[in-house]
Amino acid sequence: MLDPKGGTRLLEPAPAGASLLFLREEEMRAAQDLMFFAYRDFTNAADVILDELGLGRAHHRALHFIGGNPEITVTDLLAILRITKQSLARVLGALVEQGYVAQVQGRADRRQRLLTLTPAGAELERRLYERQRERLAAAYREAGGNAVEGFRRVMRGIMDESARAYMDQGGTVGRRRG
Amino acid sequence: MLDPKGGTRLLEPAPAGASLLFLREEEMRAAQDLMFFAYRDFTNAADVILDELGLGRAHHRALHFIGGNPEITVTDLLAILRITKQSLARVLGALVEQGYVAQVQGRADRRQRLLTLTPAGAELERRLYERQRERLAAAYREAGGNAVEGFRRVMRGIMDESARAYMDQGGTVGRRRG
DNA sequence: CTAATAAGTCAACATAACTGCCGTAACGCC
DNA sequence: GGCGTTACGGCAGTTATGTTGACTTATTAG
Numbered sequence: 361m362l363d364p365k366g367g368t369r370l371l372e373p374a375p376a377g378a379s380l381l382f383l384r385e386e387e388m389r390a391a392q393d394l395m396f397f398a399y400r401d402f403t404n405a406a407d408v409i410l411d412e413l414g415l416g417r418a419h420h421r422a423l424h425f426i427g428g429n430p431e432i433t434v435t436d437l438l439a440i441l442r443i444t445k446q447s448l449a450r451v452l453g454a455l456v457e458q459g460y461v462a463q464v465q466g467r468a469d470r471r472q473r474l475l476t477l478t479p480a481g482a483e484l485e486r487r488l489y490e491r492q493r494e495r496l497a498a499a500y501r502e503a504g505g506n507a508v509e510g511f512r513r514v515m516r517g518i519m520d521e522s523a524r525a526y527m528d529q530g531g532t533v534g535r536r537r538g
Numbered sequence: 539m540l541d542p543k544g545g546t547r548l549l550e551p552a553p554a555g556a557s558l559l560f561l562r563e564e565e566m567r568a569a570q571d572l573m574f575f576a577y578r579d580f581t582n583a584a585d586v587i588l589d590e591l592g593l594g595r596a597h598h599r600a601l602h603f604i605g606g607n608p609e610i611t612v613t614d615l616l617a618i619l620r621i622t623k624q625s626l627a628r629v630l631g632a633l634v635e636q637g638y639v640a641q642v643q644g645r646a647d648r649r650q651r652l653l654t655l656t657p658a659g660a661e662l663e664r665r666l667y668e669r670q671r672e673r674l675a676a677a678y679r680e681a682g683g684n685a686v687e688g689f690r691r692v693m694r695g696i697m698d699e700s701a702r703a704y705m706d707q708g709g710t711v712g713r714r715r716g
Numbered sequence: 717c718t719a720a721t722a723a724g725t726c727a728a729c730a731t732a733a734c735t736g737c738c739g740t741a742a743c744g745c746c
Numbered sequence: 747g748g749c750g751t752t753a754c755g756g757c758a759g760t761t762a763t764g765t766t767g768a769c770t771t772a773t774t775a776g
Contacts, residue, residue: 510688
């Protein structure tokens with residue numbers, strides 16, 4: 361009654377009652393592989409550009425989320441990246457020094473140093489984005505719209521509640537909207 | 539005509555004809571977010587256990603792929619992980635020393651040191667797997683079978699050809715089959 | 717006025733990756 | 747049977763990215 365599919369016609373002899381369990385385990389193991397390989401090759405896509413500039417993936421992540429959240433506070437960015445202030449400071453320091461990120465004092469709260477991409481930062485972020493876009497777009501195209509919707513749903517299910525909330529706000533930290 | 543949704547009720551003035559392009563860009567940016575958050579929380583799932591044992595994610599990855607490929611050669615494992623010999627040596631050394639991985643000399647080729655999980659290694663790998671399984675299974679359950687198939691197709695499309703080949707062999711390096 | 721918050725900073729450390737180079741043993745071919 | 751290649755291991759040094767804990771300063775808020 362737990363099996364909606366009914367028959368279990370297997371090609372190999374299987375221990376009685378274990379076949380569904382076995383199939384699920386295979387499926388979960390395969391999912392682990394999917395996560396590893398897809399993420400590895402997705403992140404690799406931008407590495408050529410980063411290497412040229414002597415930047416790393418941490419810089420890319422910062423550029424990505426600052427780009428998506430102009431005037432984000434340091435605290436909010438830390439919450440998204442889930443790294444420590446020190447780790448971010450190193451990365452952010454390099455990005456500011458090299459003119460990719462600008463910091464301006466908050467107007468409502470002058471303790472804040474709001475982060476925004478400079479034109480150079482926006483251009484770099486776009487170049488990095490393009491590389492990953494190529495991979496993603498190709499995968500989306502091959503898989504089709506239906507598959508993409510399924511992909512979204514599963515990925516959403518894997519992430520934390522807080523990440524889901526972030527995505528529900530259209531990939532922003534929730535303040536502005538236009 | 540390019541906009542399938544009809545109305546473009548934007549809060550900001552938008553360049554004419556850019557709406558479809560805009561939607562695709564939003565979609566691709568959202569996909570980057572999906573990759574980041576899902577992978578982050580997927581890998582986090584096993585961290586509690588790893589921390590207790592003083593191991594890292596690199597050890598987990600090695601355990602995972604050795605578990606899925608008993609008697610894998612060092613060279614094959616390096617090709618899967620795409621790290622250098624030195625990086626693997628550190629991780630593998632710890633796993634062997636702590637009794638999670640056994641090395642036996644190859645029979646056909648005695649230069650090889652075939653890697654296999656010991657019973658303790660298999661048990662640890664299973665504990666780590668269980669943590670990630672919970673997350674994946676919950677996401678799969680919520681999303682439904684159709685979505686899972688789409689997820690698979692998209693993830694497959696994102697990864698390299700060599701990774702696809704690996705997955706086509708049922709998540710093995712291609713030699714044995716049972 | 718005082719406590720809490722936002723941000724920055726210093727020092728020290730851990731990890732997981734990298735490079736380049738060298739050595740040994742075993743395989744495989746001409 | 748010798749020689750080039752492969753599989754594996756190891757050394758030394760470097761880099762990228764993360765960590766902790768303690769401390770400072772400016773500013774906000776109760």
